[in-house]
Amino acid sequence: MSGDANHFALPTLRFLTCGSVDDGKSTLIGRLLYEQKSIFDDQMSALERDSKKHGTVGDDIDFALLVDGLEAEREQGITIDVAYRYFSTKKRAFVVADTPGHEQFTRNMATGASNADLAILLVDARKGLLPQTRRHAFIVSLLGIRDVVLAVNKIDLVGHDPHVFSSIVKDFETFAERLNFRSVTPIPVSARYGDNLSEPSQAMPWYTGPTLVGFLETVEVRDRRADGPFRLPVQWVNRPNLDFRGYAGTVAGGRVSPGDEVAVSASGRTTRVLRVIASGHDVEAAEAGDAVTLTLADEIDIARGDLLADPKARPPVADQFAAHVIWMSEERLLPGRSYLMKIAEKLVPVTVTDLKHRIDINSLEHNAAKTLGLNEIGFCNFATSAPIAFDPYGKNRDTGAFILIDRATNATAAAGLVDFALRRATNIHLQDLAVTKAARAALKHQKPAILWFTGLSGAGKSTVANVVETKLHARGVHTVMLDGDNVRHGLNKDLGFTDADRVENIRRVGEVAKLMVEAGTVALCSFISPFAAERRMVRELVEPGEFVEVFVDAPIESCIARDPKGLYKRALAGEIRNFTGIDQPYERPEHAEVVLAAGEATPEALADQVIAALEERGIIQRF
Amino acid sequence: MPGRLSAHLRRLESEAIHIMREVVAEFRKPVMLYSIGKDSTAMLHVAQKAFFPAVPPFPLLHVDTTWKFREMIAFRDDAAKRAGMELIVHVNQDGVRRGISPVASGSSVHTQVMKTEGLRQALDQHGFDAAFGGARRDEEKSRAKERVFSHRSEAHAWDPRNQRPELWHLYNTRIRQGESMRVFPLSNWTEFDVWDYIQAEDIPVVPLYFAKERPVVRRDGALIMVDDERLPLKSGETPEMRRVRFRTLGCYPLTGAVDSDADTLDAVLAEMRDSTTSERQGRLIDSDEAGSMEKKKREGYF
Known part of the structure; x- marks a missing residue:
């Protein structure tokens, strides 16, 4: 434990090391820790033991083992995760x-x-720039890191040759012209032997620049957020008693003092700051990075997720915007699918309305794409279900960054960086309608609803839906039928059966069904709709209680046996691809309002179960 | 006054406060694991600031192995009282009935039953969906890769290969029914930062951290304090009075003391600056084999 972090003039430097496999990242960090005496005797003796067992450098100490923490990666000799040191x-x-x-x-x-404030990009002197080096440089640039060190490692293995070094530096500078770096500092090093890490290398008199540690100790990477306009995403409302109501959060931009005017972004209302509490005390001022609690002069409606801002420099508020995304999930990005977006403290449903292009991170070219897979980067248009306040990522990392969460698995599916609003939400006014949904439904003496029949092909969805519609019609209920096969002959005839097209198919049908509900009718929809996410998307288009999911649950064996359209036969023969249940999954509904055990009862009996459920829910009257 | 904290500590404190508020805003029933040590003590202090003027809106939980130093237990009860928070003490009664102890059962069985299983019992029994822990990433290799919000399955298991990426300060707090989250607000603090913070904020800590004459025996190269009559002395062992202190606190038969004259915070900090061994060296449970911490964590150890 050398040094005392609390008396340094410069703030703590957060940096990351990246580079291709075997470029020596872990060795470099292990060596830095070793040279700065951040390795204790007991850790050192554990390292010597481990070096004999797992090491890859003969009898020498393998510094990489210090940082390759988890058992699995030690056995495979690779780093599989982010480790903080x-x-x-x-x-x-x-x-x-x-x-x-x-x-x-x-x-x-x-x-x-x-x-991170800064990145060290490692390059193996023997190999020069690899595709992976370019990818990492691009990601580093995309995430807003402006200063990089190009550490040309293993320089000992090329005889400390200055020409090898300068040619790699030249290659990188040519590539980096298209990136957004403020400074590139090239340093020739040998992580294994410590050349140019803390001490200038005796073997490279031709190199007169700083050592790596010397550079890191002095580089200035000022956090400029405090210079920007005031931003406070409200994280939690503190109300211990009737006399105190505080808005807690971490200042994401600018400064705040008692007496300052602040605006609530969503409503546009302004008020004045009474008290600023930080670290458990009243303070005169707080700035970006400080966790604070504010009390305000007026009681206005403010909740978690709202953004308090400088009224003279308000953030854009929009429900449509363009952003870069880095896809992080095995499940591909599907335009039209609903995800949860977390931006600052706000959590809101969002869909990708348009995938503009995918970025080839080797050539930096923009390519057309329909989906994004794991580790791919794209540029998309997004639509949120409610307007959000944000800043472009380039202006403020804290109010311009977001993550996407998969609604089915809760996995973090993507990281996103907002570029700009597509149109200001304040400019879109939904047309106020004189005749309401309730008025239209009242004229028909009925309650509108969507009856959503889902299940495998051949389960009997359309058959049961037809019987249900006949029964409803006989009771004088105004209905309309949207059937998967029929819709694909008209509205959706441009769509195929890939995951992306299936999502769009359901999105359009959902919107049509919603219009039918607006018209006061009962819309029966019969669609395989294999993904839970899309079924939920339709559910959320209408009011609670208006969506009734009917799961026609038939075992795949009986669907294959029934095979009314001969489709299973062809799918099993490989003639049809992307067939649900055969080579594409069907996600069973977990909370369907009605579950029909198909195959055991007649369509007539199954339809009666649906009718009973509708009576129970008050959608239709009991006779 | 807040001005006392350096910019470095202020940033660490703000980050920890942010994490704690996130948990309180997003989870149904959080709890703070309170292990009585310096990290827990610093964490509790940060929590009081995070929710000021409210009292932290969650209880404290101590999983008592029944083998803690007596001074720790006294300190624990005082600390909870000072904070005005509810303290839940859980003992794995099944383990007690089975006679599990670090002396009779060995360190790894004792830790597994009394700490890991005890913790799981307590979390299940009270239905906590988020639990704060004072672990820091600089403590140990597998900790260095753990997330701030660490997801646990219904069986409390940790899957190091399937961790959610954690970007910026955007924490994905979504869990399913029955799953839970372990949350580490001090992830980015070092041992030095913790002591510095304790000094700057003048926070009381267990006196065991300061040097004093204490009865110890030398065992497997470690100095073990004879805290009560339950520690059976091996032949040839006689307790001797030595001036010692502890860098880390656990079950007393499993925690090695170090010779020291540091009887004030200043002296402790000065000693640490010159130290050449890590704090976990005093923990006998880590040295079983490489990767032993990771194994324990997968099974639900904090």
Whole structure:
């Protein structure tokens, strides 16, 4: 434990190391920790033991083993995750994010970069720039890191040759012209032997620049957020008693003092700050990075997720915007599917309305794409279900960054960076309608609803739906039928059966069904609709209670046996691809309002179950 | 006054406060694991600031192995009282009935039954869906890769290969029914930061951290304090009075003391600056084998 982080002139430097596999990242960090005496005797003896067992450098100490923490990666000899390391020199404290070089783990590199001030890009002197180096440089640039060190490692293995070094530097500078770096500092190093890490290398008299540690100790990467306009995403409302109502959160931009005017972004209302509480005390001022609690002069409606801002420099408020996304999930991005977006403290349903292009991170070219897979980067238009306040990521990382969460698995599916609003929400006014849904329904003496029949092909959805509609019609209920096959002959005849097209198919049908509900009718929809996410999307288009999910649950064997359209036969023969139940999954509904055990009862009996459920829910009158 | 904290500590404190508020805003029933040590003590202090003027809106939980130093237990009860928070003490009664102890059962069985299983019992029994822990990433290799919000399955298991990426300060707090989250607000603090914070904020800590004459025996190279009559002395062992202190606190038969004259915070900090061993060296449970912490964590150890 050298150094005392609390008396340094410069703030703690957070940096990440990245580069291709075997470029020596872990060795570099292990060596830095070793040289800065951040490795204790007991850790050192554990390292010597481990080096004999797992090491890859003969009898020498394998510094990489210090940082390759988890058992699995030690056995495979790779780093599979982000590891955070802490060390300090006499001048400065450091937090290092060690990130993996394998392509499939690019998401972890973006994770490490998201909180870093600076990046060290490692290049193996023998190999020069690799595709992976370019990818990482691009991600680092995309995530807003402006200063990079190009560490040309293993320089000892090319005889400390200055020409090898300068040619790699030239290659990188040419590539980096298209990126958004403020500074690139090239340093030739040998992580294994410590050349140019803390001490200038005797073997490279031709190199007169700083050592790596010397550079890191002095580089200034000022956090400019405090200079920007005031931003406070409200995280939690503190109401211990009737006399105190405080809005707690971490200042994301600018400064705040008692007496300042602030605006609530969503409503536009303004008020004045009474007290600023930080670290458990009243303070005169707080700035970006401080966790605070504010009390305000007026009682106005403010909740978690609202953004308090400088009224003279308000953030854009929009429900449609363009953003870059880094896809981090095995499940592909599907335009039209509903995800949860978390931006600042706001959680809101969102869909990708248009995938503009995918970025080839080797050539930086823009390519047309229908979906994004794991580790792919795209540029998309988004639509949120409610307007949100934000800043472009380039202006403020805290109010311009978001994550997407998969609604079925809760996995973090993507990281996003907002570029700009597509149109201001304040400009879109929904047309106020003189005749309401309730008025239209009242004229028909009925309650509108969507009856959503889902299940495998051949389960009997359309058959049961037809009987239900006949029964409803006989009772004088105004109905309309949207059937999967029929819709594909008209409205959706441009769509196929890929995951992306299936999502769009359901989105359109959902919107049509919603219009039918607006018209006061009962819309019966019969669609395989294999994905839970899309069924939920339709459910959320209408009011609670208006969506009735009917799961026609037939075992796949009986569907294959029944095979009314001969489709299973062809799918099993490989003539039809993307067939649900055969080579595409069907996600069973977990909370359907009605579950019909198909195959055991007649369509007539199944339809009666649906009618009974509708009576029970008050959608139709009991006779 | 807040001005006392350096910019470095202020940033760490703000980050920890942000994490705690996120949990309170998003989870149904959080709890704070309170292990009585310096990290827990710093964490509790941050929590009081995070929710000021309210009292932190969650209880404290101590999983008592029944082998803690007596001074720890006294300190624990005082600390909860000072904070005005509810303190839940859980003992794995099944383990007690089975006679599990670090002396009779060995360190790894004792830790598994009394700490890991005890913790799981307490979390299940009270239905907590989020639990704060004072662990820091600089403590141990597998900790270095753990998330701030660490997802646990219904069986409390940790899957290091399937962790959610954690970007910026955007924490994905979504869980399913029965699942839970372990949350580590001090993830980015170092041992040094914790002590510095304790000094700057003048926070009381268990006196065991300061040097004093204490009865100890030397066992497997470690100095073990004879805290009560339950520690059976091996032949040739006689307790001797030595001036010692502890860098880390656990079950007393499993925690090694170090020779020291540091009897004030200043002296402790000065000693640490010159230290050449890590704090976990005093923990006998980690040295069983490499990767032992990771194994324990997968099974639900904090």
